[in-house]
Amino acid sequence: MGSVHSIKLAGKPSVQSRERTPLRQVSSKLAAGLALSAFATFDSALAMVAPDGRILMTNPAFDQLFGDISAEDLPTQLQIESWQQAESAERIVPFPNGRSFKIKIMALPEGYFVCAGDITDQLAQAARDARLVRTDRLTELGNQRLLRERLQDLLESSPAVRNDCALLTVDLDRFKAVNDALGRNIGDALLCLVSKRIRSAVSGVDVVTRLYGDQFGIIQIGRPQPEAATILAKRLGDLLSRPYMLEGQLIDVTARVGIAPLAQAATDVDQVMKNADLALNRARQDQSKDYCVFESGMDETVKARRALETDLRRALALREFSLVYQPQFDLLTRRVTGFEALLRWNSPTRGMVSPLDFIPLAEETGIINPIGEWVLRTACRDAANWPADITVAVNISAVQFAHRTLATTVLSALSDIDLDPRRLELEITESVMLDARGTALGVLQRLRSTGVRVSLDDFGTGYSSLGYLRSFPFDKIKIDQSFVRGTLEDPGNRAIVRAIASLGQNLGMATVAEGVETAEHMERVAADGCTHVQGYLISRPIPPEQVAGFLAGNGAQKAACRDDPFLVA
Amino acid sequence: MPARPYRCVYWSRQRIDGTPEQVATEIESILTAARRNNAQLGITGALAVGRGIFAQLLEGPRQAVETAFENIQRDERHGDVQVLAFGPAEQRAFPGWPMAYVEPSQIGSQPAASTSTAAVGSTHLEARRLLDIIDSLAVEPQPRRD
Numbered sequence: 001m002g003s004v005h006s007i008k009l010a011g012k013p014s015v016q017s018r019e020r021t022p023l024r025q026v027s028s029k030l031a032a033g034l035a036l037s038a039f040a041t042f043d044s045a046l047a048m049v050a051p052d053g054r055i056l057m058t059n060p061a062f063d064q065l066f067g068d069i070s071a072e073d074l075p076t077q078l079q080i081e082s083w084q085q086a087e088s089a090e091r092i093v094p095f096p097n098g099r100s101f102k103i104k105i106m107a108l109p110e111g112y113f114v115c116a117g118d119i120t121d122q123l124a125q126a127a128r129d130a131r132l133v134r135t136d137r138l139t140e141l142g143n144q145r146l147l148r149e150r151l152q153d154l155l156e157s158s159p160a161v162r163n164d165c166a167l168l169t170v171d172l173d174r175f176k177a178v179n180d181a182l183g184r185n186i187g188d189a190l191l192c193l194v195s196k197r198i199r200s201a202v203s204g205v206d207v208v209t210r211l212y213g214d215q216f217g218i219i220q221i222g223r224p225q226p227e228a229a230t231i232l233a234k235r236l237g238d239l240l241s242r243p244y245m246l247e248g249q250l251i252d253v254t255a256r257v258g259i260a261p262l263a264q265a266a267t268d269v270d271q272v273m274k275n276a277d278l279a280l281n282r283a284r285q286d287q288s289k290d291y292c293v294f295e296s297g298m299d300e301t302v303k304a305r306r307a308l309e310t311d312l313r314r315a316l317a318l319r320e321f322s323l324v325y326q327p328q329f330d331l332l333t334r335r336v337t338g339f340e341a342l343l344r345w346n347s348p349t350r351g352m353v354s355p356l357d358f359i360p361l362a363e364e365t366g367i368i369n370p371i372g373e374w375v376l377r378t379a380c381r382d383a384a385n386w387p388a389d390i391t392v393a394v395n396i397s398a399v400q401f402a403h404r405t406l407a408t409t410v411l412s413a414l415s416d417i418d419l420d421p422r423r424l425e426l427e428i429t430e431s432v433m434l435d436a437r438g439t440a441l442g443v444l445q446r447l448r449s450t451g452v453r454v455s456l457d458d459f460g461t462g463y464s465s466l467g468y469l470r471s472f473p474f475d476k477i478k479i480d481q482s483f484v485r486g487t488l489e490d491p492g493n494r495a496i497v498r499a500i501a502s503l504g505q506n507l508g509m510a511t512v513a514e515g516v517e518t519a520e521h522m523e524r525v526a527a528d529g530c531t532h533v534q535g536y537l538i539s540r541p542i543p544p545e546q547v548a549g550f551l552a553g554n555g556a557q558k559a560a561c562r563d564d565p566f567l568v569a
Numbered sequence: 570m571p572a573r574p575y576r577c578v579y580w581s582r583q584r585i586d587g588t589p590e591q592v593a594t595e596i597e598s599i600l601t602a603a604r605r606n607n608a609q610l611g612i613t614g615a616l617a618v619g620r621g622i623f624a625q626l627l628e629g630p631r632q633a634v635e636t637a638f639e640n641i642q643r644d645e646r647h648g649d650v651q652v653l654a655f656g657p658a659e660q661r662a663f664p665g666w667p668m669a670y671v672e673p674s675q676i677g678s679q680p681a682a683s684t685s686t687a688a689v690g691s692t693h694l695e696a697r698r699l700l701d702i703i704d705s706l707a708v709e710p711q712p713r714r715d
């Protein structure tokens with residue numbers, strides 16, 4: 001660093017001057033002259049300022065920059081007073097005329113040396129660059145970086161500010177399908193329209209960004225939470241799900257919204273974003289609502305589900321599943337005609353897990369496919385040991401029908417085990433018939449043509465469309481237990497049982513009343529026209545090794561068996 | 570003559586709260602905005618209102634119809650928008666009408682206190698059709714929101 005003294009003597013040259021040019025040999029008059037002309041010709045704006053702030057001397061560059069500001073105003077605008085303590089300093093000073101200057105100031109023994117530059121354009125460029133890296137090019141909304149930075153700021157602000165903020169994440173069901181079917185250009189144009197609709201629904205202070213693909217992130221600011229975010233989410237769900245018209249195409253998508261209020265214990269950006277995602281996931285699962293607010297339990301729920309999924313994946317290999325069989329009783333012949341195979345999971349860590357708790361997860365994750373195949377093969381193998389007129393019924397989930405190989409799986413199980421197809425009965429629910437493309441129907445027809453029987457399970461609980469009964473020649477209709485058990489109290493239930501029974505009779509389908517627990521139940525459903533019953537009255541589900549004994553004894557007698565906590569049928 | 574006009578027909582549920590006068594004022598303001606904007610876009614058409622339902626026909630160059638439709642979609646004064654037809658048409662059904670108002674006098678509920686000069690009679694074929702849409706919808710239950 002050159003000392004103040006050397007500057008005073010020689011102007012610009014500093015440290016190295018001592019070694020290179022022996023300046024001291026130059027007369028002080030010459031040095032002063034040199035310094036002065038350097039000062040005058042230097043292309044930065046320079047000025048000498050008196051200790052009291054008066055401007056003593058300026059160079060032409062300085063005059064050019066500040067010429068239109070009066071000599072009295074200038075020191076104030078330069079804000080010289082405010083930094084008189086400093087030895088030297090550098091500041092960016094905005095001027096009333098809208099321009100910004102970078103001002104360097106150095107204290108001299110008496111007064112100051114000021115160097116100024118107009119950096120307005122530089123600042124504007126920097127601001128443009130900063131905006132650009134925080135902008136999503138396609139939609140001109142903000143991008144993920146902007147969202148994260150703004151979230152960070154808000155999380156660090158006072159609780160009053162933070163509590164009035166929420167992060168909303170939005171995505172579109174079926175967007176990928178639109179992109180695939182209509183092409184990327186239309187997909188992109190759709191995202192632009194979606195952006196504009198979002199913008200039209202939020203307030204000016206809110207931050208709207210596209211995170212990636214069809215996922216958007218919005219920070220709502222300065223509104224009571226979670227009420228305001230809920231209102232916005234409903235509005236977005238409505239607005240974004242309205243039809244779009246693009247390039248002559250009419251496009252329908254559905255928007256879902258996850259809400260994470262910032263007030264929650266979540267402390268960092270990642271946590272808030274994760275919370276919003278969890279809520280969004282929940283909104284996707286719950287078909288009845290298009291938005292969901294994050295709750296602290298959700299994280300736990302997700303973890304618990306994941307743990308269950310892990311155990312479920314292992315259960316098959318670890319042979320933790322078993323089948324039990326519940327007899328079906330023919331009311332006319334007074335004989336047991338078959339058994340329904342029911343799945344049991346005995347987990348070493350969880351104990352007996354109810355099918356109600358793991359089947360939905362197995363369906364969602366697709367684990368139902370290998371499990372279903374195991375059930376099918378095991379049931380066929382067990383049935384092969386039974387008398388030739390006894391059938392076995394196996395439940396097949398709608399998810400399994402989505403798998404192309406279902407028919408092959410069934411047929412190969414039958415032929416491997418050499419079981420007469422007529423002894424296998426597939427129980428399906430109405431949800432299987434809901435599949436629009438009719439693949440399930442094709443699979444059922446193919447299987448039925450080989451002799452396999454098909455029954456419609458849980459009839460009366462779902463859509464119960466008579467159309468399904470017409471679209472496929474079911475062998476049996478199983479009447480849901482809620483109607484059977486309810487027959488005592490509710491005459492309406494009894495009417496339903498009767499109606500289904502007579503429907504079955506007319507269509508040539510057997511009707512099985514499920515959940516028959518007392519002699520009275522059985523009497524009634526018999527009187528109502530049902531052909532078969534299933535339930536505790538006949539027997540609880542029994543393990544395979546007891547089937548032979550059960551059949552040998554009186555069929556209608558209750559079988560002695562271990563307690564089964566999960567009576568399904 | 571440019572390419573064939575595009576036509577879009579939709580219906581929606583009115584979501585204007587307030588007294589019948591306030592509703593009428595809103596409808597009047599919709600028509601005013603529609604006539605102003607549509608003339609610039611080269612769009613013509615008709616709007617029928619009744620029994621809490623809007624039925625609208627928009628026609629013009631495809632892009633203009635799309636722009637207008639998108640603009641109308643964002644309006645909070647209606648919802649449950651169902652598009653009934655969208656595609657090229659032989660010719661305009663309402664040439665010269667930036668947005669005709671179809672008198673709902675035939676369909677029970679009173680017209681918006683419209684002094685509007687641009688009301689078409691229900692003898693107009695497409696106007697009749699819009700009224701029919703309202704007629705048949707008004708007896709149906711509220712649609713499910715998917």
Ligand SMILES: Cc1cc2nc3c(=O)[nH]c(=O)nc-3n(C[C@H](O)[C@H](O)[C@H](O)COP(=O)(O)O)c2cc1C
Nearest residue numbers: 599602603606607623625637640641644646647668
């Ligand atoms: C049922 C209905 C039909 C409408 N039809 C039109 C229309 O044909 N043209 C139009 O510009 N605006 C129409 N609007 C109004 C627009 O939604 C929007 O309010 C208006 O275009 C805003 O115009 P401005 O920005 O010029 O005020 C309609 C609104 C509703 C609820």
